[in-house]
Amino acid sequence: MKDYRKLLSESILFNELPEEHINAILSIAVEKKASSGELIFSDGDPGNGFYIAADGLVKVYKLSPDGKEQILHMFGPGEPFGEVPVFSGKAFPANAETVKKSDLLFFPKQAFVNLITESPSIALNMLAVLAKRLRQFTVQVENLSLKEVPARLAGYFLLLSEEQGNTEMVELKISKGQLASFLGTIPETLSRMLKKMSDQGLIEVDGRKIRLVDFDGLIDLADSGKLDANGAF
Amino acid sequence: MKDYRKLLSESILFNELPEEHINAILSIAVEKKASSGELIFSDGDPGNGFYIAADGLVKVYKLSPDGKEQILHMFGPGEPFGEVPVFSGKAFPANAETVKKSDLLFFPKQAFVNLITESPSIALNMLAVLAKRLRQFTVQVENLSLKEVPARLAGYFLLLSEEQGNTEMVELKISKGQLASFLGTIPETLSRMLKKMSDQGLIEVDGRKIRLVDFDGLIDLADSGKLDANGAF
DNA sequence: CCATTTCCTTGACTTATATCAAGAGCCGGT
DNA sequence: ACCGGCTCTTGATATAAGTCAAGGAAATGG
Structure with a gap:
């Protein structure tokens, strides 16, 4: 596995964590490589972990039955995505697909939740990630409606x-x-x-x-x- | 202050917590009464805490310059709202207003963050709240766009x-x-x-x-x- | 470099829904 | 019960933007 230490220690989710925490995070991370245009997960798929793009670009989107696409977010290096089923419900609420050839890190749900309970900092960082996502959604709904x-x-x-x-x-x-x-x-x-x-x-x-x-x-x-x-x- | 113990211990954010945690939560909660149609906070206001409606109904919404309204969420008893600036940024990203006469509990940011660092369960519950909110936003964006x-x-x-x-x-x-x-x-x-x-x-x-x-x-x-x-x- | 494929632009036309206006209906207070 | 104020419904019309089609431009692979 490539050394993702630098990327993770600088990421919004894991920044400013002590070295032993970064080690623990690296030990649960699973590397996945994806070519451009590759489907990572589908709307409704069971979600048992979340991802961080280490390199590349990922779009999370909804599709209508007649093929119209609404992109919800674009995620680049260091940004987590697919966290919703880790904390609420069982299934991914949207599709995710690489826009560019990407290296992904997958964090299994249970291992990550265990990490959270040991490190309030990770919990707070994840709360910050989700809160920021809510801000972005607020802007998006305002755009679409108003x-x-x-x-x-x-x-x-x-x-x-x-x-x-x-x-x-x-x-x-x-x-x-x-x-x-x-x-x-x-x-x-x-x-x-x-x-x-x-x-x-x-x-x-x-x-x-x-x-x-x-x-x-x-x-x-x-x-x-x-x-x-x-x-x- | 009315006894909100039962409401809080059954709420999605604080359910299944031990009694001493509920006591700590109650000790930081500030009661606010609001009549129907009362503005709780405005888009852009600095946010130094979040709310739970104990009774009543609250809408969170965006307004366009010509007065068109987009309601983002409706919150009833036991549901938290206004959490975004606790974890990300400084300002509320939308307006909140009572739809019915309401009793609100306000939780100051710093006191709450201190509680989180002591109780992984509260952190996980708050992550569940925010993740569920993201699900709802996904549906809303899909509705508006597709x-x-x-x-x-x-x-x-x-x-x-x-x-x-x-x-x-x-x-x-x-x-x-x-x-x-x-x-x-x-x-x-x-x-x-x-x-x-x-x-x-x-x-x-x-x-x-x-x-x-x-x-x-x-x-x-x-x-x-x-x-x-x-x-x- | 060239051929092919994909993306983007432009034109003609249609459509879902907003704007403006006014009347009907509902609800709460006296 | 009555009345006033607010909400909802309905009509006429306008508008932002979608659908379908085709050509031009840009990107890609050999």
Whole structure:
């Protein structure tokens, strides 16, 4: 097994833990390699442990009967996913699939729960992980229910801008099709709205690079939830 | 302070705890009474503790700038809410308001975190609470993104049917306006869709009582996400 | 480099549901 | 019982965004 010590000791779930705890965590971790597009688990599958992506990218999503996809989360290196059945119920509530070739660490439920009872720090870190996830869901529900697609896009670009520490330009790390699924729309609409925002001078689009032309305008759009008619030419 | 011992020892967060733990929990709890329609906290307010409703009903919701409401959750007696800032970030991510006159118990953040570090059972129970909340959010996002309003209604009635242990009839415990906000629509649409489902022989509506006429049809509708054209007269 | 596949964009058209308005019905207080 | 205020229903209309189709652009593999 590759040495995942550094990754785990820096991860949100296990950071700042003493060495003997990291050792205990490593001893229960099971490595799984997955190629791109590989299904990790399905909605309704029994869940007897959770995962951390060590490398790569994983999407967790729901599918409608006619094939429409809603991506709930995208998880990169160091981020845990699939924890819900460890603590509540028996089954995974959604599907998980690799977006890129990935190395995964699997933590069996019982072994992990044992670790939690011995280490309040791990418990508190896991509580932080789940609480942060709840925050993200709150934003997602607000987007889907109360905001139009351009406002969702604006909010996403502002979030990317903060993560990438750049108020001039952001780069999409996922495809536009996946971004559409994440924001609750379809690629056609995404394309049209990007063009509309571009025509209104808010952004410039060059492939996966988005130049944030009118930063304040994007803040207004994200807050108000809809494109301002005043912005039309 | 009223004796909340029984309520707490039966709550999902504190059930099956030894007596001395319940005593410790009671010692940090602060009672707050709230009349109907009273704001408990606002989106963005600093959160330095969480609540449990001892009696009454509380809605947690987001508001759009033009006043549209999306209810995220409804919390009744024994259910915790407002925990997110205890574990992640500083501010509440949504608003909370009483729907009925309510008695609330407030648990200060620091005191509660101290309790958690001493009692793995409380930590695990809180993890179960948050994990269950994540399940509910997954359903909500799926509803908003992938299902039409009648399918959301069908899913809601089936859930109520299970809670109320009655496959013949369910009774709404919230107003139709609030149900609309919870399902991500407006009262006009809710009214129209109830009528449509009624015309198709799926349900019969009498005020807040909904007779589930075609239970299997409701299951199909909830699963498929849309009203079947075959159901039309 | 080239052929193939996949992704993205654009056009035409449809649809679920929101907006605005007003009347009917329900509920609680006096 | 009556009345006022609030909720719900219904009608007319508009709108954001989805469906279907096809071509252009980009990515991938040999």
